Amino acid sequence: MSKIDLKTEHKSLYSAPAKDFALVEVPPLQYLMFDGYGDPNTVADYPQAIEALYSLSYTLKFMSKRAFDRDYVVGPLEGLWWARDMNSFVARQKDKWSWTMMILQPDWIEKPHLCAALSEVVMKKGLPGLEKVRLERLEEGLCAQILHVGPFDDEGPTLERLHTEWLPAHGLTEAGRHHEIYLSDARKVAPDKLRTILRQPVRRVNAAG
Template identity: 55%
Template sequence: MDGTAGTKIDLKKELDAYRARRGEFRVVDVPPMRYLMLDGHGDPNSSPEFAESVESLYPLAYAMKFASKRALGRDYVVPPLEGLWWADDMTAFTSARDTSAWEWTLMLMVPEWLDGAACAAAVAQVRAKGGAPRLDEVRFEELAEGLCVQTLHVGSFDDEGPVLDRMHGEFIPGQGLTLAGKHHEIYLSDFRRVAPEKQRTILRQPVV
């Protein structure tokens, strides 16, 4: 993703790490990428912290996008929202689906040509325009996942359990691999606007 001047790139179409098919588990080597991140806890459907995180990440991401276009001539589509999810007992994501036990980090990926200084400038810009609920808590950080297994899930988040059971309990051990790192979701659909049965989500699990 070189962000060539004068072109508008869509990072989720450029990167192999954002490709997945429904009904297919695929092993992919994910390169280190940098993100805007916010942490939280609990049920995303009822947590004010979750909604405030979404409301804080997007203004910052768009401020960075417009600054990139204006100052560098490099325009891009803001990547989809992503989330890391974990719990003390990972069955909270599969059979139990105990949302009260969930810990999460919401993320928006940032192109490689933008750095921490660009993020800090965007934070100042958003603050000057009225701020965002959790603006001062956003961090700019690299995530290095490496080898992962992923698939495309179409449907409600509540229906992910059987897919994750097959990924964790059948495919991954069947490949001689073991789970390593946090469950990762990439929301190709805007879950605020798309009906649950039509939502498209990449489910990713780092492995070794």
């Protein structure tokens, strides 16, 4: 049985330069998603989201091996982040943030498979928050992205440069929610070594809409 790595299948989306922003075209992709609000370091929903997403992702992976004879590598944790006032995001006022944590899923995984996986995880673990997980397709289209190396709280200057300098200089404006892809496991990697792709959906300023 061969095993695919979704990061390799979408290589340009899971690699980015560290020196400057680059534009990529992101096709519609489907994810397991869990919505929450507030500081991820303090709200109960955040660790529940991570545990539920990983438990279901691995259950779906093994279900795929049994049902379809198709194996794949479970993708990294990703997150969409936004706030009513985006300045609170740049300023790291985390108690004002909304978020959606996500893990990429292959196209052949469908909602009935998620329902079956939910039943299996409920019987085995009974985790809180499982009912909040959904399978949904995300359409981002044109995006600017960069690789951030270092602590999450050091992202502010890079994001400010993106929004106040780089996008205007390239005739672009925001067209969706800030997206982060966590290439490192924060539980195992020192903060100064963390590798995170920062992605922003964009559109041309003179484009319709």
